[in-house]
Amino acid sequence: xxxxxxxxxxxxxxxxxxxxxxxxxxxxxxxxxxxxxxxxxxxxxxxxxxxxxxxxxxxxxxxxxxxxxxxxxxxxxxxxxxxxxxxxxxxxxxxxxxxxxxxxxxxxxxxxxxxxxxxxxxxxxxxxxxxxxxxxxxxxxxxxxxxxxxxxxxxxxxxxxxxxxxxxxxxxxxxxxxxxxxxxxxxxxxxxxxxxxxx
Numbered sequence: 001x002x003x004x005x006x007x008x009x010x011x012x013x014x015x016x017x018x019x020x021x022x023x024x025x026x027x028x029x030x031x032x033x034x035x036x037x038x039x040x041x042x043x044x045x046x047x048x049x050x051x052x053x054x055x056x057x058x059x060x061x062x063x064x065x066x067x068x069x070x071x072x073x074x075x076x077x078x079x080x081x082x083x084x085x086x087x088x089x090x091x092x093x094x095x096x097x098x099x100x101x102x103x104x105x106x107x108x109x110x111x112x113x114x115x116x117x118x119x120x121x122x123x124x125x126x127x128x129x130x131x132x133x134x135x136x137x138x139x140x141x142x143x144x145x146x147x148x149x150x151x152x153x154x155x156x157x158x159x160x161x162x163x164x165x166x167x168x169x170x171x172x173x174x175x176x177x178x179x180x181x182x183x184x185x186x187x188x189x190x191x192x193x194x195x196x197x198x199x
Contacts, residue, residue: 011044015170022169031134046172068095075102110162111135120163128157132166140167144184155191158184 022030033041048056059065070088081100088095112120112131120138123129127149132139138146138159144167145153160180165171171180 007044008047015045018170019168019176023167027133034134034136068097070095110137110165112138112163123157128154129159134166137166138163140164142167143187144180160184 025033056065060067068086068088070086070091072084072086073094074085076083081098082102084097084099084102086095086097087093112124112129113135115121115124120129123146124131129146130139130149131137140146140159140163141153143153144158144160144164145155146157146159147153160171161177162172164180168176168180170176
């Protein structure tokens, strides 16, 4: 860039506006983003620290680490490890690897209908909450109130952070969660004052 910056400064400069952009997007555009652009956004938005990158690069150069992009198709557990079948990206030829350990880096399941969290599963099963139309989090309103199976926003159940990403998208990092929590705290405080005056 002519001003001396690079792509990182562009992503960082965009960050404060991401929630507003996401909220202005129609559902069809959000779905297209998730299908086609999400991996690229995640790679550039959630990047590793330079020190970690240097260590990974050194491991690659020494031959201790090889990165193979693709889809794992089959895993056969064996004593002391596993045999894994992988189809590399842009290839139909399968690669079989013998490994001692497997570490899943796919992240948490964001679809509440498949959540392993007992509280989320119970809220959805009993109709106190529902998945958003894109299946990437709980359906919440603009104030983080959880929307129930009948489309009503709760006055007692709220979600902040990753489970609210369907409404806000950028709700994973601590600064974003801090803003959500502060806004919710203000709402609950105002609600408590109104209730106290009415009694």
